[in-house]
Structures are given as C-alpha cells and as structure tokens.
C-alpha cells in the first residue's frame with residue numbers, strides 16, 4: 001500500500017535551504033528516491049518548495065499542515081474541552097507514545113497537554129509519512145501566516161513551541177514497543193487507519209495511499225499495556241467491534257460524533 005516504488009524527488013529552487021532539505025529527505029531510512037526533475041504523471045513525486053513539501057501522484061497530493069491541530073488548539077485555549085484529551089487524561093510533565101502518528105494532529109495536541117516538561121514519542125510505519133511529518137514539524141515556524149486574529153496567532157505560536165517536544169520515529173509500533181521497559185510511559189495512544197474506509201474523513205483522505213491500513217494487532221495492545229503506567233487509548237469508528245476484540249472499554253460522550261474512544265486502565 002505504501003512506498004512500493006521509489007519516489008522522484010526535486011526542489012523548485014536551487015537555494016541552499018531547499019537543497020539541505022532535499023539532502024535530509026535522501027537520508028531518511030526506509031524511503032527510496034529517484035533524484036531528478038522529470039517525475040510527475042503517474043509517478044509519485046516529492047517536490048520541496050519554499051511553501052512546503054508536496055507528495056503527489058497525478059492530482060492527488062499529500063502535504064503536512066497543522067490545520068486541524070490549530071482549530072482544536074484555538075478551542076482549547078478558549079477553555080473548551082477535547083475528547084482526545086478527556087480520553088488520554090494527559091497531564092503537564094507527562095509522557096505519551098502516539099503509536100500511529102499519521103499527520104500528527106493528535107501528537108501536537110498531546111504535546112500541548114504534556115507541556116514543556118513532557119515528552120511525546122510518535123511512531124509511524126510508513127517511512128514517507130514519517131519523513132514528511134518530521135520535516136513539517138521542523139519547519140512549522142516558516143508556515144506561520146500573518147494573521148490579524150489574536151486567537152490564531154496565539155495558537156500558531158503555541159504549536160510551533162510544542163512541536164519541538166515531539167520525537168518522530170519510523171517504526172512498526174509493536175516491534176518498537178518490545179525495546180521499551182515496563183511502565184515507562186504514562187499513556188499509549190492508537191488511532192489506526194482501519195476505519196477510514198467507512199469514515200471518509202477529508203482531513204485524513206490524502207494519507208490513504210501512503211499509510212498502513214492493517215487492523216491494530218492484539219500483541220501491540222498487550223505490549224502497550226505492559227509499557228504504559230496509566231492507560232492505553234484507542235480511537236475507532238462508533239460501535240466498532242475493534243473495541244471489544246482488543247479489550248477496550250468505550251468512553252461515554254460524543255453522542256453525535258462518528259468516532260469513539262476506548263480505554264484500558266493498567
């Protein structure tokens with residue numbers, strides 16, 4: 001499903017900054033590249049521009065942008081609640097493993113919740129998704145728009161700050177967990193792709209082609225319960241049989257939402 005063929009890679013300009021960024025991509029583990037300017041069409045192509053990095057096949061395009069995290073953070077800074085934070089119960093100074101990074105929205109909100117003294121380790125099985133999100137987080141400051149809205153400005157500044165707390169690793173979560181000691185992280189969070197065929201979420205749709213769609217592995221959940229100190233959380237489609245199959249208790253709330261959160265207290 002993802003990264004089955006090498007990806008053409010190019011920059012739009014020859015300045016040092018874009019060339020350095022290209023060099024960085026070339027060094028990322030798990031990705032294979034064709035360094036040329038002729039990709040496009042049916043060939044996957046990563047274009048590094050002064051406005052960001054775009055992975056395209058034909059008209060389909062994947063890029064990193066923290067838009068959903070921004071909306072959620074604006075609401076949080078206004079004092080509203082967030083179901084993910086209610087489910088994870090992350091505290092300042094806490095530690096989180098986001099075992100399914102995707103486009104990093106939940107990891108950013110988690111990083112905000114654990115604050116400057118906390119840590120977020122984010123695992124992603126697709127090497128190209130891991131690379132694009134890691135690059136995006138590193139260059140978040142350059143994406144900050146000139147906004148007149150104080151709420152938006154505050155949220156952007158906060159996102160840039162908390163993005164530094166997220167460490168991205170290209171890994172299969174279950175394999176990675178086996179190197180982590182018992183009870184060494186507060187919360188482990190799973191948000192697998194499995195349900196996306198039903199959900200048709202626009203925010204996550206471009207991720208489809210490049211991500212791993214396997215259902216969550218029971219062994220990964222058992223390992224998560226071993227390494228977590230407080231809880232393991234699963235986000236899934238409403239009424240998904242996955243909660244029962246994997247032993248999660250569904251949390252009440254989100255009556256009109258298409259998703260639910262399940263928790264295992266450890």
Ligand SMILES: C[S@@+](CC[C@H](N)C(=O)[O-])C[C@H]1O[C@@H](n2cnc3c(N)ncnc32)[C@H](O)[C@@H]1O
Pocket residue numbers: 099100101102103104105106107123124125126129171172173174191192193204207210211212213214
């Ligand atoms: C629904 S997305 C996560 C979205 C994310 N919570 C966000 O806020 O952007 C699921 C991601 O998990 C990744 N994934 C699936 N199985 C995985 C595994 N075993 N280990 C690590 N990542 C995995 C997929 O490649 C995909 O990018």
